[in-house]
Amino acid sequence: MSKATKRKHVVKEVLEDCVIPTEDQHIMRVLGSNGNNLHEAVTGSGERFLVSMPTKFRKNIWIKRGDFVIVDPIKEGGKVKGEISFILYRDHIQSLRKVGVWPEGFQEDCASSERNGEKPKERSERKTEEEEEGDSDSEDDDSDLFVNTNRATVLYSESEEETDEEDDSNGDKEEEDDGEGREQ
Template structure:
């Protein structure tokens, strides 16, 4: 099988275009960070944190980043690594899980905490702010006024 064909089959298997509900031993978890060597630290809806491994067939074909949701299946032989990745969740699969009431409610709560206030907008400190407004006390300084009688216009 060629590299391209293998990658196509692996991507289809990982993303599962035909949506399937998780089996009773599978769990949805959130990726916290990558630990290297195809290991990722995840958190469960209950708050438990542990390591999961990326199966060999997914390596170099699929990437997982912080904040992604994945479906994992527990492995019995590991002490530190407690599960293996089965599926990387995308927007459509998350929506399907929510419609079937399989999605953990704890992960819904995390989405609501994100605020869209203007205070959270990034401020570029590398440029001067053109719209700097001076206070009224600075503009009423008597040394800046033209009616003081001094200056170059005296004859």
């Protein structure tokens, strides 16, 4: 099987299938990547350990901090105690919550991960309402621009007013000196 065909099947499996975890599988939240296809994850009860990403997902499916996964335990594992068997997306999480399989420890995490509780339709309705209000500042609004979270945020304060006042006060003194010199 070629790499492109393999990638197509893996992506289709992840995006379309909905898997319910078995008794020995765990739903976990990814805390971060430790490199070498190892990820630190936490269970709903708060237990933390390393999980590995299987070969079929490597370079095909990407996970990041905060994503949810289904993990198969590795009984003989020392540091690595599990292997990722399925990556959960928003639709999968909603179906698992409907079935009642979702862990209690992740109830508040799931609510916050749905982007402040708004669905895309609600966001678009809110945007159209704001446009109807007719704010002329909408051209200057940068809230929809991409923000690079990898860079530190630097806030610049304008201190031009202070320097202008100082320049004006110095100029006034010079004029006064000139005026006194003329009178003498």
